[in-house]
Amino acid sequence: MTAAAIWVLLTIISELFFLQMDIFGDAASKQGEFIDEAFILLMVLAIPIFTLVVTLLGYVVFKFRAKDGDLEDAAPVRTHKKWVGFWLAWTTILCLVVIVHPGYTGLIELRHTNDQEPDLTVNVTGRRWQWIYEYEGRDVSLFSKDDMLVLPNDSLIRFIITAEDQDVVHSFWIPAFRMKIDAVPGLTTSMDVSTTEIGHFNDDVNFRVQCAELCGMDHSLMFTRIEVVEPAEFEQWIADEAA
Ligand SMILES: [Cu+2]
Structure with missing residues (x-):
């Protein structure tokens, strides 16, 4: 529960921080505007995944650290099948989504002028x-x-x-x-x-x-x-x- 709260908080802060940043300035072409939109979309999608990994790492290191004077081996790690399934399903769905948009739609956008006569x-x-x-x-x-x-x-x-x-x-x-x-x-x-x-x-x-x-x-x-x-x-x- 604590980890989930930290994750949500970190995500909100990171998203707000990212969205107010002006990294590259304004693009000077139509293609550039589309590419900037794609970049922002990918970052917005990536931030919760990044904060999830960082939060879990930090939480696990803190929560399951060895107590003072505890020389016993730690309990063996076992796969949490539901968690693995959940992770696999969501990352697969996310990947498929970004392959279509902005991946495939982006290629169409950048190439749609190819059959036009240029100025x-x-x-x-x-x-x-x-x-x-x-x-x-x-x-x-x-x-x-x-x-x-x-x-x-x-x-x-x-x-x-x-x-x-x-x-x-x-x-x-x-x-x-x-x-x-x-x-x-x-x-x-x-x-x-x-x-x-x-x-x-x-x-x-x-x-x-x-x-x-x-x-x-x-x-x-x-x-x-x-x-x-x-x-x-x-x-x-x-x-x-x-x-
Ligand atoms: Cu060169």
């Missing part, structure tokens, strides 16, 4: 240790590490991603959009992002492309600054760059 396609190549970009059909490419990857807001952007032959595996990650996919030599992957916020690397470091697959000496420096601007401003930028 902008950017071809991306990973190379030790920088990213190279080509704005498809716009005659603009970025080759320097210092270049700013400018993107239009309120747009569906499709990144087509690969890595150079003879290179290693990289991972194309944009924290502000909460999206990430591997960049593999000889393989082409794609990632759709629907932008929802104006933003600049200087104000929020999550507005960057970052390699997320350890790829050697300058892995941590393999990033590109991002600026998301209004579509009209983007068109102006593209026109200036192409000139």
